[in-house]
Amino acid sequence: MQRLLIAVPLALALLLGGPAVRLDRPCLAAELTLEDLIELVRQNELLYEDIDVVLRDSFRDQADHTGQGPGKSHDGKWSFTTIITRDDTVAHYVAQGGRFRYQEDNNSTYLDGSEHTLHHTSAFDGGTTRLLTGSIANIIGAYKPTGLPIRPHTLLLRMIGRAEQLSAFLGGDAMIKRDPYGYTDNETRRQTEYVGPAEYRGLRCHIVRSTVHVLKTGAQANHSDLWLAEDRNYIPVRMFGYEHDISSSESVGEAEVVEWTEVKPGIWFPARVIGSCIDQRTARLTGRRVPGWRREYTIERVSLEPQYRAQFFEEFSIPAGTIVYEYEGDRLVRSYQQGAPPAPREKADGKAGRTYLIWLGTLLVPAAAFVLYLTRKHRRRVHTVPAPPQP
Numbered sequence: 001m002q003r004l005l006i007a008v009p010l011a012l013a014l015l016l017g018g019p020a021v022r023l024d025r026p027c028l029a030a031e032l033t034l035e036d037l038i039e040l041v042r043q044n045e046l047l048y049e050d051i052d053v054v055l056r057d058s059f060r061d062q063a064d065h066t067g068q069g070p071g072k073s074h075d076g077k078w079s080f081t082t083i084i085t086r087d088d089t090v091a092h093y094v095a096q097g098g099r100f101r102y103q104e105d106n107n108s109t110y111l112d113g114s115e116h117t118l119h120h121t122s123a124f125d126g127g128t129t130r131l132l133t134g135s136i137a138n139i140i141g142a143y144k145p146t147g148l149p150i151r152p153h154t155l156l157l158r159m160i161g162r163a164e165q166l167s168a169f170l171g172g173d174a175m176i177k178r179d180p181y182g183y184t185d186n187e188t189r190r191q192t193e194y195v196g197p198a199e200y201r202g203l204r205c206h207i208v209r210s211t212v213h214v215l216k217t218g219a220q221a222n223h224s225d226l227w228l229a230e231d232r233n234y235i236p237v238r239m240f241g242y243e244h245d246i247s248s249s250e251s252v253g254e255a256e257v258v259e260w261t262e263v264k265p266g267i268w269f270p271a272r273v274i275g276s277c278i279d280q281r282t283a284r285l286t287g288r289r290v291p292g293w294r295r296e297y298t299i300e301r302v303s304l305e306p307q308y309r310a311q312f313f314e315e316f317s318i319p320a321g322t323i324v325y326e327y328e329g330d331r332l333v334r335s336y337q338q339g340a341p342p343a344p345r346e347k348a349d350g351k352a353g354r355t356y357l358i359w360l361g362t363l364l365v366p367a368a369a370f371v372l373y374l375t376r377k378h379r380r381r382v383h384t385v386p387a388p389p390q391p
Contacts, residue, residue: 034170034194037206037228042167044233045153047267052094052306053150056298059087062291063279065111083111093150096306099313100124102147122146125313137318137338140327145180152269156226156239156255159275159295166236170208188221189213195225200238204230220244232260232268239275246283253277253292263304273297 065083086109094101101123108116122131129144131137148158153166162169164179170192176182184190195207211223227238240251255275263269279292318324320339325332 038167038170041234050096053302054300055091055150057089058296061085061293084108123313130316135322137322137324142329152235155270155273156236159255269302271299
């Protein structure tokens with residue numbers, strides 16, 4: 001009954017255009033539950049459903065990578081290691097009336113000194129999803145989650161590779177699976193609990209803890225503590241991450257919002273976020289805690305009233321020479337090179353089409369994997385990818 005009574009003023013606040021959704025703290029703070037917090041977060045997320053935002057992302061790796069290089073993964077399969085030491089990205093995200101467009105321009109420097117540029121554009125016009133990454137394009141006759149949405153409630157989680165809504169993340173695996181951008185695996189289980197109220201830099205906060213358990217052993221692998229700021233639309237203002245094989249009591253990484261902007265009266269958006277992590281490899285090998293990486297997000301502009309014409313989401317230029325894969329849902333129906341004579345339609349259903357789908361992996365559907373590709377490229381200094389399949 002309590003949550004039913006809470007839901008009524010939440011809905012009224014949104015309908016009447018109230019700036020921020022919150023509980024009557026003096027009456028209900030002591031009774032607040034995790035379910036109440038999730039509902040409060042979800043209702044506040046709706047305030048940012050339509051958005052036009054530009055984010056600048058700066059990543060710097062300070063870790064010691066002596067001895068790291070090509071090799072085999074833990075299961076003995078062929079793999080290669082890519083270490084990104086410097087990464088600068090500008091991302092533009094627009095969501096409007098159920099449509100979206102995302103563009104990312106990225107420049108990376110690898111450990112060997114080589115420099116790489118990545119341009120990604122994806123858009124959904126209400127019926128078709130299109131995406132272009134480098135020389136590969138997908139056209140999908142349905143909605144597919146691509147790109148990496150820029151949302152205020154998930155900026156801190158973005159630093160650790162999470163893309164789903166905060167309300168879904170807090171709900172554990174069941175809710176994460178229902179989120180288009182959610183990611184779970186079959187070896188772990190995520191469980192969230194409400195720790196209690198706190199204060200940080202004058203802001204009333206609620207601490208929630210998300211713990212990952214290993215299903216096979218029941219052991220706790222890691223956990224994260226998020227500080228949700230009640231006075232900032234329940235946006236996480238602070239986050240600590242713990243890897244239990246290093247320490248369950250001393251964090252390996254942290255992130256915080258250091259500047260805010262008030263987009264509308266009572267509606268806030270993080271203007272600057274800073275995160276850092278120790279070198280976990282060194283900590284595991286030697287027990288020493290030395291700097292690993294530092295990351296900073298800067299919001300260059302944000303509006304909650306985008307006014308784009310439909311053509312903004314529909315127009316999508318694919319350069320000549322681009323390899324294009326067309327899908328109906330998750331089924332590959334056609335592949336061709338832009339500007340070249342189209343291949344017979346039935347060939348896309350053969351072995352070559354299936355092999356390429358496996359090889360491309362994170363760039364093709366399911367698009368949630370594509371999201372993780374973009375995220376982990378930034379989040380992990382060392383990441384392993386599968387070898388190309390044998391012909």
